[in-house]
Amino acid sequence: MSSIHPDQITAERLAGLRDAPGDYVGPAGGADGSLIEDPAVRAPLVLNDRSFAEVTETVCSYAECGPPKAWLGLITITSLIAAVGTGMILYLIITGVGVWGLNNQVDWAWDITNFVFWIGIGHAGTLISAILCLLKQKWRTAVNRSAEAMTIFAVVCAGIFPGIHVGRVWFAWMLFPIPNSNGIWPNFRSPLLWDVFAVSTYATVSLLFWYMGMIPDLATLRDRAHLRMLQGRERRLTLPMPVGKDIVLPFVPSAERVAAYIYGFLALGWRFSSRHWHRYEAAYLILAGISTPLVLSVHSIVSFDFATSILPGWHTTIFPPYFVAGAVFGGFAMVLFLLIPCRQVMPGFKDLLTLRHLENMAKILLLTGMMVGFAYSMEFFIAWYGGNEFEWSVFINNRANPAEAPYWWAYWTMIGCNVLSPQIFWFRKLRQNPLAIWIVAGFVTVGMWFERFVIIVTSLHRAFLPGEWHMFFPTWVDILTFVGSCGIFATLFLLFLKYLPVFAMAELKAVMPQADPHGGGHGHDPVASVAGGASAGGASASKGVGP
Amino acid sequence: MISPANILADIADYMPFMKRPAPRFISESGNRIYGIVAEYADPHAVTVAAEQFRDAGYTRWDVYSPFPIHGMEGHMGIKRTILPVAAFGAAVTGVLAALALQYFTNDIDYQFVVQGKPTNAWEPFIPVTFELGVLLTAFTCIGGMLMLNGLPRWNHPLFSSERFLKVSDDRLIIAVEAADANFDPDATRRLLEESGGTNIELIEDDD
Numbered sequence: 195m196s197s198i199h200p201d202q203i204t205a206e207r208l209a210g211l212r213d214a215p216g217d218y219v220g221p222a223g224g225a226d227g228s229l230i231e232d233p234a235v236r237a238p239l240v241l242n243d244r245s246f247a248e249v250t251e252t253v254c255s256y257a258e259c260g261p262p263k264a265w266l267g268l269i270t271i272t273s274l275i276a277a278v279g280t281g282m283i284l285y286l287i288i289t290g291v292g293v294w295g296l297n298n299q300v301d302w303a304w305d306i307t308n309f310v311f312w313i314g315i316g317h318a319g320t321l322i323s324a325i326l327c328l329l330k331q332k333w334r335t336a337v338n339r340s341a342e343a344m345t346i347f348a349v350v351c352a353g354i355f356p357g358i359h360v361g362r363v364w365f366a367w368m369l370f371p372i373p374n375s376n377g378i379w380p381n382f383r384s385p386l387l388w389d390v391f392a393v394s395t396y397a398t399v400s401l402l403f404w405y406m407g408m409i410p411d412l413a414t415l416r417d418r419a420h421l422r423m424l425q426g427r428e429r430r431l432t433l434p435m436p437v438g439k440d441i442v443l444p445f446v447p448s449a450e451r452v453a454a455y456i457y458g459f460l461a462l463g464w465r466f467s468s469r470h471w472h473r474y475e476a477a478y479l480i481l482a483g484i485s486t487p488l489v490l491s492v493h494s495i496v497s498f499d500f501a502t503s504i505l506p507g508w509h510t511t512i513f514p515p516y517f518v519a520g521a522v523f524g525g526f527a528m529v530l531f532l533l534i535p536c537r538q539v540m541p542g543f544k545d546l547l548t549l550r551h552l553e554n555m556a557k558i559l560l561l562t563g564m565m566v567g568f569a570y571s572m573e574f575f576i577a578w579y580g581g582n583e584f585e586w587s588v589f590i591n592n593r594a595n596p597a598e599a600p601y602w603w604a605y606w607t608m609i610g611c612n613v614l615s616p617q618i619f620w621f622r623k624l625r626q627n628p629l630a631i632w633i634v635a636g637f638v639t640v641g642m643w644f645e646r647f648v649i650i651v652t653s654l655h656r657a658f659l660p661g662e663w664h665m666f667f668p669t670w671v672d673i674l675t676f677v678g679s680c681g682i683f684a685t686l687f688l689l690f691l692k693y694l695p696v697f698a699m700a701e702l703k704a705v706m707p708q709a710d711p712h713g714g715g716h717g718h719d720p721v722a723s724v725a726g727g728a729s730a731g732g733a734s735a736s737k738g739v740g741p
Numbered sequence: 742m743i744s745p746a747n748i749l750a751d752i753a754d755y756m757p758f759m760k761r762p763a764p765r766f767i768s769e770s771g772n773r774i775y776g777i778v779a780e781y782a783d784p785h786a787v788t789v790a791a792e793q794f795r796d797a798g799y800t801r802w803d804v805y806s807p808f809p810i811h812g813m814e815g816h817m818g819i820k821r822t823i824l825p826v827a828a829f830g831a832a833v834t835g836v837l838a839a840l841a842l843q844y845f846t847n848d849i850d851y852q853f854v855v856q857g858k859p860t861n862a863w864e865p866f867i868p869v870t871f872e873l874g875v876l877l878t879a880f881t882c883i884g885g886m887l888m889l890n891g892l893p894r895w896n897h898p899l900f901s902s903e904r905f906l907k908v909s910d911d912r913l914i915i916a917v918e919a920a921d922a923n924f925d926p927d928a929t930r931r932l933l934e935e936s937g938g939t940n941i942e943l944i945e946d947d948d
Contacts, residue, residue, distance in 0.1 A: 246807060246911035371846055379846035383855055388868040395872040399879045406883050414807070414909040421906050462893035465900070466908045468791075470890045471809035473822045477886035480828045481879060488875050495868050703911075704808035711784040711810050 228548035229626060239332060239705050241545040246703050252542035253411075253697045254418055258453070265692055266434055272684040279678010282671050283358055291361050293671040299664035300654045304672045305359040307646040308679060310496060311524070312352035313393065314517075314642060317489055318525025319345025320400050323407070324485035327478075333554055335701040336547050339411075340536075341529045342404040343694070347686040348528070349397045351679040356389070385498035392495040399488055403481050406474075411695035413461035419453035493517040500649065507588035507653030510576070516569035520645060523562035523612070526555050527638035532687060534632040536696075546697050549626055556625040559638065563616035566645075570613065584658070592652040600665060601652045604644050611641025766919045766926060768945050775898035775946035776802075776918040777929055778905065779938025784810050787913040790936035791816040794915065797932060801921035805905070805914040827885045828878050835877030839870040898946040905944075916944070 228238060240249065286293050296303055319342035326334040357366060369390045371380055380387050422428065428448035432440035446452075464470070494514035501513040530552065537543045574594075577585040596602040615637040619625040656663045690696070703709055764773035781787040784806070791804050795818040804813060813819075843866040847853075852860045887893065899905045899916060908914050915938060917929050926943075933941050 250910045382843045382847050383865040391869045391872040395876045417906040417909040463895045466805045468804040468813045472819050473886045476822050476824045477882040480882050484875050484878050700808045711788040
């Protein structure tokens with residue numbers, strides 16, 4: 195670290211000529227050593243000087259041990275909830291959409307609210323993997339795997355609702371341009387059809403991105419299982435019992451053999467060759483490049499479902515950017531809401547997922563929360579400035595005014611959760627406190643559900659003629675379907691936590707200091723780095739996943 | 742005797758190009774030699790060694806590392822992959838296919854008027870065109886990456902080495918294949934030793 199720093203104050207401080215400012219977090223880096231504020235010192239991405247082997251061990255050991263009792267208890271509960279949700283879906287398909295509280299006026303309510311809520315949550319994963327990859331934000335390597343997993347599970351939950359709300363589900367294939375005996379085709383000028391293509395493309399590309407990133411880590415799990423087999427350290431598969439000893443299953447292969455076959459099949463024979471890595475990084479960069487506009491397009495197209503209509507409250511040009519900002523906001527909130535408890539419960543995760551990561555994401559929550567707040571106020575301003583009395587009436591009489599609007603509480607819950615609660619992150623102490631972040635993330639998740647509810651139901655429930663005005667009341671099927679979708683999401687996420695590599699090991703190792711081929715981060719002498727840069731030749735062509 | 746191997750051998754009698762060339766090197770146990778592997782201490786050591794193999798004119802050799810080492814393409818002399826070209830081709834194909842699909846179905850085959858709007862306007866076709874372009878590019882990227890890498894290939898002679906199985910954890914290994922024209926059991930082993938390689942091991946190909 196040189197004393198000639200472009201910033202005069204920093205240079206003086208490094209040379210010992212000036213004291214640090216009051217709340218400055220020095221090279222010690224706060225509670226866990228990752229909160230260094232000094233721009234001349236790079237905050238460590240992996241704490242406690244872990245070796246590659248320790249990172250592998252931390253990440254893989256969860257997938258390799260038997261299922262812990264607490265995990266079994268949790269997944270029992272969540273899968274019961276998921277089963278209730280599945281039962282509600284079956285009940286709806288058998289009986290009809292009338293089991294929901296929809297009426298002539300409010301013909302989209304909780305179903306589309308839930309759809310937009312889940313698809314919005316599904317934006318953080320691809321944002322972290324794609325946009326932060328293009329921006330070379332190395333800290334993403336600690337969160338991208340779990341965020342991408344969360345994305346896919348959220349899209350699974352999102353896909354349920356438009357799938358079942360159309361009524362006769364067995365005609366859903368008509369959404370796709372498949373030649374049929376009627377000789378007619380889907381209407382490609384409809385935003386609802388764009389939605390089908392956007393969401394299915396997004397689900398497919400996110401899944402491919404997630405899977406491709408996981409291939410090397412699955413190969414690690416395969417090799418470790420294979421090595422344990424060679425060393426004779428095999429574990430029998432057991433049937434877990436709530437009390438007493440687990441029952442050892444006879445006549446089944448050992449856990450290691452099952453793992454070696456399943457992970458081995460999924461790893462496609464990856465063998466960590468540099469020639470393979472070269473194409474892998476090129477493919478990863480292209481995927482990141484195309485996923486960036488994709489992730490922005492999906493929620494834009496979802497917002498077209500509303501914006502291209504002529505309904506006051508929906509017919510707004512601000513919807514695409516407003517929806518995208520809201521999706522990023524809601525997605526990051528869900529990532530934090532899930533990862534902070536994992537970090538507390540699973541030992542070793544704190545080394546990989548540092549306070550710095552949480553602080554960065556809290557800053558993104560603050561930023562996107564204010565973008566969403568700006569969109570709310572701009573919508574309101576345009577409703578007044580545009581001089582359209584119907585638009586103004588929706589905002590005042592349907593949403594904001596407690597004396598007039600029956601749904602005022604939903605509107606103000608949304609404002610409180612989404613605009614006000616993230617403001618606490620202006621205080622450094624609070625945005626570095628996992629509990630405070632977790633609470634705000636919970637508020638934001640609730641607030642984002644209410645945002646979609648406000649947009650959809652308060653715009654619909656009062657049409658142009660007062661004789662058509664209807665309130666919306668959810669039935670027990672509405673409520674249990676939504677609760678069930680949360681159960682499906684939680685079950686899938688718990689399965690991911692137990693059986694798949696939760697951190698992108700290969701990417702984490704690539705950003706650790708000892709992975710640098712030019713002398714390992716410390717004592718970077720200029721001669722060596724110039725020589726290294728020159729001999730690298732096509733180094734500029736090397737598409738970095740990490741550095 | 743009828744077995745898949747024998748059937749293949751019978752077919753190969755008529756198609757000589759299907760036969761693997763006779764092994765150039767055979768191990769003491771009589772198996773075909775796949776190559777020699779050596780372990781290196783850290784990323785810096787392996788990049789330096791890689792440059793030596795590149796400069797010695799080896800072509801069929803590889804560095805195995807648990808993560809992509811920054812700048813290894815240059816150290817190994819790997820040519821840029823054609824994957825971006827394939828991805829661009831896929832994007833163009835996806836866009837054209839989507840436009841053809843939408844114009845054919847909505848403007849040519851079955852016209853219907855919605856809100857009095859023209860059936861041949863290009864604007865409403867943009868979202869689906871974009872999505873299909875992205876979808877095809879993504880499939881080409883991953884499919885092309887796997888195909889150019891010769892994957893999936895679930896077994897490989899290198900997996901017979903217990904030491905190699907630790908590459909996925911924290912080892913760095915250089916493997917030189919016997920199929921390389923420059924390969925010589927003694928000279929290659931010496932180069933591996935001189936470049937700092939340890940735990941040198943001969944890998945057999947027991948197909």
